[in-house]
Amino acid sequence: MYEFARDTNITIPCTFTTTVQPPKSGVITWSRRPTDSTDPNVPFETILTFYYPDNSYDLSAGFDPKRFSVDVDFLKGKANLLINFLKLEDSTLYECAVQIRRDSVGKNVDTTNLVVLAAPSEPxxxxxxxxxxxxxxxxxxxxxxxxxxxxxxxxxxxxxxxxxxxxxxxxxxxx
Known part of the structure; x- marks a missing residue:
């Protein structure tokens, strides 16, 4: 779990390893789902999808490119999500999924919870x-x-x- 103050810029890390050396292609997807959902079957909403080897990504509709981006070094196993100007609604469960062609070994998905903190207004x-x-x-x-x-x-x-x-x-x- 990560806790950050509202209006700050953050990096949510995602690291991975592969048995394929060197990897020829891969896809990394960052998604999120409300943590207050009582139904575990509520689907994750895709934020962005990164493509290797061309090192480009698609940002899903509804996500501001000034706020959401990715910092990836595919060969070093880094795929960090960057969020600028945190808002209270960014408090949610985040998922990083990595798919590497010809690599089906190991864990390819991990999740973390982000809590955005806001000081109380005057009572x-x-x-x-x-x-x-x-x-x-x-x-x-x-x-x-x-x-x-x-x-x-x-x-x-x-x-x-x-x-x-x-x-x-x-x-x-x-x-």
């Missing part, structure tokens, strides 16, 4: 209900944007800002 804190003696209220605190989702807690303080351990206190702060 929005609300009181639901009427804050009067004897009335129940609900204190709510959330950030409109963050990954992973932050955990907030409420603490009560007296007028001298001393922490109160009694949850029935009126004054509260969200952290």
């Amino acid at each position: 929005i804190c609300e009181v639901q209900g009427i804050p009067q003696f004897g009335q129940n209220i609900h204190l709510i605190c959330f950030s409109e944007e963050a990954f992973p989702a932050p955990q907030y807690k409420w603490q009560s303080h007296d007028v001298q800002n001393n922490l109160l351990l009694d949850p029935s206190s009126v004054a509260g702060k969200c952290y």
